[in-house]
Amino acid sequence: TAVSAFIGSGPPRFYLPVNPEDSYTSYGQLIVNTETADDIDAVMAFITPWAHENRPQAMVRVRKYGVGAFDDWKVEARFSGPAEADPQVLRDIAARALAILEDNPLAQNPRTNWRQKVRKLVPQYNQERARWAGVTRDDLASATKRSYDGMLVGQYREGDDLIPIVIRNSDMERKLAAVELDAVQVIPSLSTNAVPVSQVIDGIAIEWEEQLIWRWNRRRAISVQVSPQGVTAPGLRNSILADFEAIELPPGYTLEWDGEYLSSLESTEGLIPGLVPTMVAMTLIIVALFNAFRPPIIIFAVIPFVTIGITFGLLTTQVPFGFIALLGAMSLSGMMIKNSVVLLDQVNINIAAGMDSYTAVIEAAVSRLRPVANAAATTVFGMAPLLTDVFWVSMAVTIMFGLAFGTLLTMVLVPVLYAMLFKLRPPDGKQPSNAPRSIEATGETA
Structure with missing residues (x-):
């Protein structure tokens, strides 16, 4: 196991799906590499x-890196206002949203992307x-910057690297810069004689300021971000949707949903x-294949019912329904169409062989059951290895459970729909040939 530490910002984009974290003084990140998954x-x-x-006072998020594109925050609501919106108004709106999330047991690690305000020392220029x-304002700014952060005065080239040359006070003076700011020496632009800061200011004030102000489409915007706990992202969003939309916004302010919801919607x-165009082409091909309109209706009417098998599979395996x-x-849907086409084509073959329509449907369902079931089984077992893959598991579950249920459904529902649309009845009003016939008064089977 190996650990990499990053203080003040996230790591560089060493992995395409990773979004680098912005610089922030109170942020740190540990990347832990393990021997096995x-x-x-x-x-x-x-x-x-x-x-x-x-x-307990820190917000610690422990999460896995995703495979492929993923969102750092599964649920994200963005409140935006005019271009010069008051930051405090946006923070007040976000505070109401955070209160909703803190009372929700399905939410964890709620925060805003503006983070916390920071304190600053403000010399009051006289x-x-x-x-x-x-002494000008620029002279005062240069002196205060030199006393702690330092000033860039040049660059030193070492091979292909450019190393900045920074001039600043000694470490001891930098540690005392906040409490002895009035004693920092200012050198005027047109003089070589330094004067202390205290001679050109009325005092030093402490103010709170926004370290980060985000914009979206040139509008000031603050995003409320949260991770789901014990549920999927859609489940958490649905639980807070009504409360978020009930937040009263000032004129010109809007609420937009980001995160996994927006990613899925865009995909x-x-x-x-x-x-x-694909659906149109499929419809035309099926109509041309059967030279009729009722068979395509039967084929497409069966497809929605596979959602029963898909839903059962996803709920059983606890795999979310995403883009994959x-x-x-x-x-x-293409596999279901193929099964229905095979069955309906066999019906036409039976009718061409001289069977009546009712018997042809029954015989087609019986004769095609084994080939269709075997073909579906090979597909289902072929998808089984993907169940261990974190990226393809949702596709594997969808196809396996949907196809298994859909195949059985096809062999029952297609004949039923065919009989309904074509208004089939047993020949001569009798039951099918494989059913027991009516017993006459003599007690013998007719």
């Missing part, structure tokens, strides 16, 4: 209670005395341009 859960199970017990001393909308699962459901 199974060790990750054990490490997380140890760190989480330890952090709550030993660092323009009259500063003019007599020849789904991206499929629509290709989905519509949606791709699996779309491919599953």
Whole structure:
């Protein structure tokens, strides 16, 4: 096991799905690499209670890196206002949203992307005395910056690296800069004689300021971020949706949902341009194949029922329905169409062989049951290895459970719908040939 530590900001983007964390003085990150994937859960199970017990005042998030694109915060609500919106108004709105999340047992680690305000020392510049001393505001700013942060005066090239040259006070003076700021020496631009800061200021005030102010589409915006606890992201969002939308916003302020909700919505909308022509092409091919309109109606009417199997599979395995699962459901529709086409084509073959329509449907369902079931079984077992893959598991569950249930449903529902749409009846008003015939008065089977 190896550990990498980053203080003040996140690591560089060493892995494509990782979003680098912005610089912030009170932020730190530990990246733990384990020997095997199974060790990750054990490490997380140890760190989480330890952090709550030993660092209760800190917000410690323990999470895995995702495979493929993922959102750092599963649920995120963004409140935005005008371009020059009052930051305090946005913070008040966010505070009401945070109060809702703190009362929700399904939410954990709520925060805002503006973080906390920071304190700053503000020398109160006295323009009259500063003019007599020849000290400008820029001179005062340069002196205070030099006393602690330091000033960039040049760069030193070492091979391919540029190393900044910074001039600043000694470590001892920097540690005392906050309490002895009035004694810092200011050198005027037009003079070589230094004067203390206390001669050009009226005093030193302590103020709170926003260290981060985010914008969205050129509007000031604050995002309330939270992680789900024991539920999926849609489950948490649905539990807070009504309360968030009930927050009264001033004129010009809006609420937008980000996070996993927006990512799924954008991914789904991206499929629509290709989905519509695909559905049209599939419909035309099926109509041309059977030269009729009722068989396509039967085929497409069966597809929605596979959601029963998909839902059962996802609930049983506790796998969320995401974008990858949606791709699996779309491919599953093609498999269902194939099964229905095979069955309906066999019906036409039986009718062409001289069977009546009613008997042809029954015989087709019986004769095609084994081939269709075997083909579905090979697909289901072929998807089984993907159950251990964190990226493809949702697609595997969707196809396996949906196809298994859909195959059985096809062999029952397609004949029923065919008989309904074509208004089939047993020949001569009698029951099917494989059913017991009516018993006459003599007690013998007819």
